[in-house]
Amino acid sequence: xxxxxxxxxxxxxxxxxxxxxxxxxxxxxxxxxxxxxxxxxxxxxxxxxxxxxxxxxxxxxxxxxxxxxxxxxxxxxxxxxxxxxxxxxxxxxxxxxxxxxxxxxxxxxxxxxxxxxxxxxxxxxxxxxxxxxxxxxxxxxxxxxxxxxxxxxxxxxxxxxxxxxxxxxxxxxxxxxxxxxxxxxxxxxxxxxxxxxxxxxxxxxxxxxxxxxxxxxxxxxxxxxxxxxxxxxxxxxxxxxxxxxxxxxxxxxxxxxxxxxxxxxxxxxxxxxxxxxxxxxxxxxxxxxxxxxxxxxxxxxxxxxxxxxxxxxxxxxxxxxxxxxxxxxxxxxxxxxxxxxxxxxxxxxxxxxxxxxxxxxxxxxxxx
Amino acid sequence: xxxxxxxxxxxxxxxxxxxxxxxxxxxxxxxxxxxxxxxxxxxxxxxxxxxxxxxxxxxxxxxxxxxxxxxxxxxxxxxxxxxxxxxxxxxxxxxxxxxxxxxxxxxxxxxxxxxxxxxxxxxxxxxxxxxxxxxxxxxxxxxxxxxxxxxxxxxxxxxxxxxxxxxxxxxxxxxxxxxxxxxxxxxxxxxxxxxxxxxxxxxxxxxxxxxxxxxxxxxxxxxxxxxxxxxxxxx
Ligand code: HEM
Ligand code: SF4
Ligand code: SF4
Numbered sequence: 001x002x003x004x005x006x007x008x009x010x011x012x013x014x015x016x017x018x019x020x021x022x023x024x025x026x027x028x029x030x031x032x033x034x035x036x037x038x039x040x041x042x043x044x045x046x047x048x049x050x051x052x053x054x055x056x057x058x059x060x061x062x063x064x065x066x067x068x069x070x071x072x073x074x075x076x077x078x079x080x081x082x083x084x085x086x087x088x089x090x091x092x093x094x095x096x097x098x099x100x101x102x103x104x105x106x107x108x109x110x111x112x113x114x115x116x117x118x119x120x121x122x123x124x125x126x127x128x129x130x131x132x133x134x135x136x137x138x139x140x141x142x143x144x145x146x147x148x149x150x151x152x153x154x155x156x157x158x159x160x161x162x163x164x165x166x167x168x169x170x171x172x173x174x175x176x177x178x179x180x181x182x183x184x185x186x187x188x189x190x191x192x193x194x195x196x197x198x199x200x201x202x203x204x205x206x207x208x209x210x211x212x213x214x215x216x217x218x219x220x221x222x223x224x225x226x227x228x229x230x231x232x233x234x235x236x237x238x239x240x241x242x243x244x245x246x247x248x249x250x251x252x253x254x255x256x257x258x259x260x261x262x263x264x265x266x267x268x269x270x271x272x273x274x275x276x277x278x279x280x281x282x283x284x285x286x287x288x289x290x291x292x293x294x295x296x297x298x299x300x301x302x303x304x305x306x307x308x309x310x311x312x313x314x315x316x317x318x319x320x321x322x323x324x325x326x327x328x329x330x331x332x333x334x335x336x337x338x339x340x341x342x343x344x345x346x347x348x349x350x351x352x353x354x355x356x357x358x359x360x361x362x363x364x365x366x367x368x
Numbered sequence: 369x370x371x372x373x374x375x376x377x378x379x380x381x382x383x384x385x386x387x388x389x390x391x392x393x394x395x396x397x398x399x400x401x402x403x404x405x406x407x408x409x410x411x412x413x414x415x416x417x418x419x420x421x422x423x424x425x426x427x428x429x430x431x432x433x434x435x436x437x438x439x440x441x442x443x444x445x446x447x448x449x450x451x452x453x454x455x456x457x458x459x460x461x462x463x464x465x466x467x468x469x470x471x472x473x474x475x476x477x478x479x480x481x482x483x484x485x486x487x488x489x490x491x492x493x494x495x496x497x498x499x500x501x502x503x504x505x506x507x508x509x510x511x512x513x514x515x516x517x518x519x520x521x522x523x524x525x526x527x528x529x530x531x532x533x534x535x536x537x538x539x540x541x542x543x544x545x546x547x548x549x550x551x552x553x554x555x556x557x558x559x560x561x562x563x564x565x566x567x568x569x570x571x572x573x574x575x576x577x578x579x580x581x582x583x584x585x586x587x588x589x590x591x592x593x594x595x596x597x598x599x600x601x602x603x
Contacts, residue, residue: 005478115549159486216533226532228551242431252420261417268551270533297550310415311556316472328415331563338567348489353582 005044005207010091019044026204028212029197031223035097043208050113050207051106053145054088057138058131058165058174059120063155064090069279070200076286086221100134104327107148115206116149118142118296120179130172139180150210151185152177153202157295158218160188167301178219187218190271192295197276198224218271229292232274253289263307264291271296371498375476376465378496383598386498388590395454397591403445404565409439411562438529446520462499466508476502496584498596504575511568513563522558524601526551 005125009019020041027036056064068091086195087103094102128137146152157163165174178186189202202221207215213221230236236259238244245252245262260267266274269292273284279356285292293306304312304324315322325333370380390395397417412436421428457466470476480502485491487503493500500508525544528537529551548554584598 035558195504214534217542220533222532222534224536229530230531231532237425240432241425241428242417242434243422243423243425243428244417246419257420265552267529268555270551294552297552299549303552309552309555310559311552313556313560327563331560331566334563334567338570342571345487346574346578349578349582352489 001050003048005049008045008049025267026201029201030205034159040110040208043210047208047210050150050210051110052087052117052203052207053103053114053149054091054117054119054135055138055141056089056116057120057122057133057159059156059158061090061119063119063158064088064191066196067199068196068347070196081091089310101357103145105231107145111148113150114148115151115153115203116184117153117155117203117265118177120158121156121166121174122178123165123174123179125171125173127363142177142180146184149184149189150208152181153184153206154178154188154190154219156194156273157190157192157300160190161298161300162352163192164301167299183309185212186219187215187221190296192227192300194296195224195272195276195278195327197342198272224272225270226297227270227272228267229269229271229274229286230264231260233266233286235273236285248289256289257293259289260309261288262291263305263309265297265300265306265309266292267309269294269297295360323364372475374470374473375479375502376462376498376500377475377479378498378598381404383496385594385598387594388499389461389594390463391594392455393463394591396448396455399448400445400452403441403570406441406563407445408562408566410434410441410586411559413560414438428603433511440526443524446524449516449520458597465505465515469502469509470531480506494583496598499597500560505567507571511571513562515564515568519561519565521557522554522561524556525554555570 006019009022010016014022022039022043023044024034024037026269027033027040030036032039054064067328075314082204087099087106089099092099120131120326122128122137122139122142124139128139131138133141136137154160158165159177160173162170162174162176165172187206189199189204191198198221201224205221213223216222216225223311230239232255235258238256239260243252243255243257245257245259247253258264266286273290274286274293277284277287291307294300294303297303304310304326308326310327312324312326313330369378369382369384371378417431421430453467456464462549479495479497482491482495483501483503486494499505521541524537525541527544528535528541531537533542545551545554548557576587579585584599586595586599590596
């Protein structure tokens with residue numbers, strides 16, 4: 001109980017030098033600077049550590065997969081060892097009843113002090129029976145574990161927004177965490193999956209400071225989701241110049257032009273991909289020549305084509321008939337119909353005017 | 369001349385010229401028109417950029433300039449609209465008409481149906497009106513005023529995004545993003561609003577010319593000198 005992170009790390013065989021390196025690396029990735037590194041070191045040496053319980057609902061485990069590929073091995077080892085000590089279905093050494101006992105012990109011992117990390121989301125349809133956890137609907141487990149948590153981390157677009165399992169028509173009624181748990185601070189870390197460094201950064205921040213990082217109005221950490229992919233994209237000079245890829249096999253694609261015209265959603269997507277990149281900073285989708293598909297945005301499966309920068313409009317109630325269109329098609333059609341109607345109206349008006357003049361019953365044209 | 373105060377319908381002659389549009393409204397009208405043309409053209413170019421220009425990106429800033437022109441015209445447009453809202457309060461009776469159609473007035477509704485029937489060739493002659501006829505007033509409100517509100521707020525929200533969440537701009541206009549369910553939807557609605565306003569402009573221009581030629585009142589010159597003249601005696 002009185003363990004600090006520092007004690008834990010030393011027990012894991014991590015030297016003081018490595019520990020300080022970890023502190024400055026973390027401070028840098030969080031944008032905290034020199035003073036931040038010292039703050040982190042101090043907090044880790046003195047504060048009792050905060051346990052994390054990681055549960056998985058309706059999900060594909062891509063968040064966990066991303067998490068264990070964090071770029072800085074030290075961060076990964078440290079954070080992972082802290083986590084797996086408590087509870088993670090996929091990553092813990094223990095299994096079955098023993099693992100569950102661990103979770104309950106942690107909850108009992110650290111009431112109000114542990115972090116509940118949720119990967120995936122609870123389906124509410126059929127009384128929650130689409131996702132069973134230890135013989136119970138996952139939604140009940142979520143409520144039970146959330147009750148005494150200090151805060152909840154919603155991993156990925158599933159927990160944050162709903163993601164693919166909540167895409168229309170959402171047969172299982174998959175529901176994001178914040179719509180089920182309403183009385184706890186929740187931090188959303190969207191993305192499908194979220195970037196590894198973003199995940200470890202968020203966890204480290206909460207663990208060291210014992211509070212959530214600064215969030216935007218929708219509950220995402222500002223430091224990683226404050227800006228759009230477009231704002232830091234290295235292809236941005238081509239955007240500003242007006243140099244666009246028209247097709248994926250054209251000259252512009254070879255030259256690395258901006259992908260806006262083939263539907264890049266970077267201008268409407270809040271994520272750190274263009275700044276942090278993926279796989280130890282190796283690359284990210286746009287760098288590999290494909291536009292951003294907006295995986296960290298709410299509802300990104302239901303917005304129409306991944307190759308159009310706008311949302312496809314579906315006539316309400318008519319979506320089963322396939323009545324849908326782009327804003328441009330709708331606009332041009334409306335203008336065309338209106339133009340034809342006005343032309344007809346003009347023709348009838350002219351005929352009327354002429355015939356009434358012929359019958360000579362027109363109102364006197366005296367100027368007043 | 370006798371005029372209904374609420375609907376603006378001319379009840380009895382002899383007809384006299386009426387000062388309808390004060391100078392600020394007239395100036396505003398033509399300035400808005402210019403802004404809208406610039407915004408429509410640059411906006412469409414943003415949605416559907418021209419084919420790529422070759423050469424090094426270092427030497428071209430074409431697309432950024434198109435956006436810059438859009439933003440400058442947009443700011444002017446937004447300010448003009450805001451000022452016009454103020455003028456609706458301090459200006460004359462007609463300055464209010466497109467913002468506050470008197471939906472509570474029976475006389476107004478009956479005028480609206482009469483006017484609609486006239487345009488569907490079910491009635492021989494229109495009534496005479498000092499300001500906008502009720503149908504025009506409603507169309508102005510629904511198509512122009514509401515459309516402009518939507519395009520200005522979605523536009524300002526899109527503009528704010530470059531400053532990031534937590535910036536003053538996003539604090540002021542980020543709610544549009546949250547309300548519509550994400551930035552992509554804001555963009556989509558922004559473009560739909562453009563088509564909505566284009567539809568308005570098309571109908572507006574047609575009606576203005578038609579009325580100028582066929583109705584008993586001056587229309588185009590009214591937006592130039594502010595005075596509504598009546599060309600015929602009432603029946
Ligand atoms: C008559 C008024 C306006 C029209 C017709 C218009 C039209 C458009 C169109 C068609 C687009 C492209 C949307 C797309 O990508 O499909 C656009 C983009 C945009 N408009 Fe407007 N707009 C108008 C007013 C405004 C206003 C008042 C603002 C406020 C600042 C604004 C700011 C923007 C911004 C920021 C973008 C996105 C540009 C980018 O990120 O590249 N617009 N506009
Ligand atoms: S590739 Fe996408 S994110 Fe990058 S500049 Fe172009 S539109 Fe923006
Ligand atoms: S570039 Fe876009 S789609 Fe790809 S991971 Fe980043 S946010 Fe998701």
